[in-house]
Amino acid sequence: MKISDILKQNEVTLSFEVFPPKTDALFESVEKAAGEIAALKPHFMSVTYGAAGNTAANTAELAERLQTQHGVAVLAHMTCVAASREDVRGMLQDYKRRGIENIMALRGDIPKDGRRSEDYLYAVDLIRDIREFGGDAFCVGGACYPEGHVECERQSEDIAHLKEKVETGCSFLTTQMFFDNNVLYNFLYRIREAGITVPVLPGIMPITNARQVARSVALSGATIPQRFRTMVDRFGDDPRRMQQAGIIYAAEQIVDLIANGVNHIHVYSMNKPEIAAGILESFSAILGR
Numbered sequence: 001m002k003i004s005d006i007l008k009q010n011e012v013t014l015s016f017e018v019f020p021p022k023t024d025a026l027f028e029s030v031e032k033a034a035g036e037i038a039a040l041k042p043h044f045m046s047v048t049y050g051a052a053g054n055t056a057a058n059t060a061e062l063a064e065r066l067q068t069q070h071g072v073a074v075l076a077h078m079t080c081v082a083a084s085r086e087d088v089r090g091m092l093q094d095y096k097r098r099g100i101e102n103i104m105a106l107r108g109d110i111p112k113d114g115r116r117s118e119d120y121l122y123a124v125d126l127i128r129d130i131r132e133f134g135g136d137a138f139c140v141g142g143a144c145y146p147e148g149h150v151e152c153e154r155q156s157e158d159i160a161h162l163k164e165k166v167e168t169g170c171s172f173l174t175t176q177m178f179f180d181n182n183v184l185y186n187f188l189y190r191i192r193e194a195g196i197t198v199p200v201l202p203g204i205m206p207i208t209n210a211r212q213v214a215r216s217v218a219l220s221g222a223t224i225p226q227r228f229r230t231m232v233d234r235f236g237d238d239p240r241r242m243q244q245a246g247i248i249y250a251a252e253q254i255v256d257l258i259a260n261g262v263n264h265i266h267v268y269s270m271n272k273p274e275i276a277a278g279i280l281e282s283f284s285a286i287l288g289r
C-alpha cells in the first residue's frame with residue numbers, strides 16, 4: 001500500500017524504522033527483531049540504506065520480507081551519493097519486482113574519501129529519476145531538517161531546496177531527530193509559509209543509552225534541551241533507568257505533537273522491539289487501540 005494513502009486514511013499514524021545488517025550473517029537476527037516490531041502493527045515500517053549502497057541487497061530483502069511475511073507496508077530507503085543512473089534503474093526494477101511501492105529518496109552523507117556519483121549531486125536528482133524510470137509506480141518520500149541541514153548555512157536556502165524536492169515528486173517528508181518540539185513547530189510554520197503542503201512526519205529518536213547521545217545525537221546536530229541533558233546526567237550510568245527515562249521522554253514528545261495536530265509519528269526504533277513496544281504502549285489509547 002502507498003504511504004500517501006495510509007496517511008490520508010488514518011488520522012493518527014505510527015511508523016517504526018529499522019536498519020538492515022551490514023553482513024549477511026546477521027540477517028536472521030535483524031529480521032527476527034524487525035518481525036517483532038512488525039507484530040506491533042505499525043501503519044508502516046521503513047528500512048534504511050547504507051549511504052554508499054553497501055546494504056542495498058539487505059535493505060531490499062528485509063523490506064520485501066517485512067511486507068510479504070510480516071504483513072506490514074514498507075518504505076525502503078535509497079541513496080544516490082555513490083550511485084550511477086544505471087544502478088538506480090536496476091534498483092527500481094528490483095524494488096518493483098519485490099512489490100515495494102514506497103521509496104525514501106536520499107542523497108546520503110558525502111563519503112570521507114570525497115568520491116561522489118557522477119550522475120547525482122542531490123536527492124532531488126534521484127527523485128527526478130524515480131519519477132522518470134518508475135512513473136507513478138512509487139510513492140516517494142524525502143528527508144527534511146527542522147534545524148537546517150549541516151551543509152546549508154541559511155535555513156531559508158535549505159527550505160527552498162526542500163520545496164524543489166517536493167515539487168519534483170515527494171508525497172511526504174520525514175524529519176531528522178529533534179528533542180524540543182518547539183523546533184518542529186517553528187520549522188512547520190516556515191515551510192508552510194514557503195508553500196510546502198505535503199505531510200511531515202516528525203522523526204522521534206528514543207535515547208535509551210548514554211552512548212547514543214555522543215554518537216547519533218551529536219552527529220545529527222540536534223539542539224539538546226536542558227531537560228534532556230539532566231535526564232542523561234541522572235540516569236545515563238544505569239541502563240534500565242536510562243531506557244525507561246528515554247522512552248518516557250520520547251512518549252511525552254509524541255503526546256505533545258499529537259495534541260498540537262502533528263498526527264503522523266515516525267519512531268527511530270533502532271531494531272529494538274522492547275523500545276518500540278514501550279513507545280506504543282504509552283499512547284495506544286490515543287492511537288485508538
Ligand SMILES: Cc1cc2nc3c(=O)[nH]c(=O)nc-3n(C[C@H](O)[C@H](O)[C@H](O)COP(=O)(O)OP(=O)(O)OC[C@H]3O[C@@H](n4cnc5c(N)ncnc54)[C@H](O)[C@@H]3O)c2cc1C
Pocket residue numbers: 047048049050051052077078079104105106107108109110121122123124142143144145149150151152157158161165174175176177203
Ligand atoms: C528521515 C531521514 C532518513 C535518512 N535515511 C538515511 C539512510 O537510509 N541512509 C543514509 O545513508 N542516510 C540517511 N539519512 C541521512 C541523509 O542521507 C543525510 O542527511 C544527507 O547528508 C542528506 O541527504 P538528503 O537526502 O537530505 O540530501 P539533499 O536533499 O540533497 O540535501 C543535502 C544538502 O544539499 C543542499 N541542496 C539540496 N539541493 C540543492 C541544490 N539544488 N543546490 C544547492 N544545494 C542543494 C541541501 O540544502 C542540503 O544542505 C536520512 C536522513 C533523514 C532525515
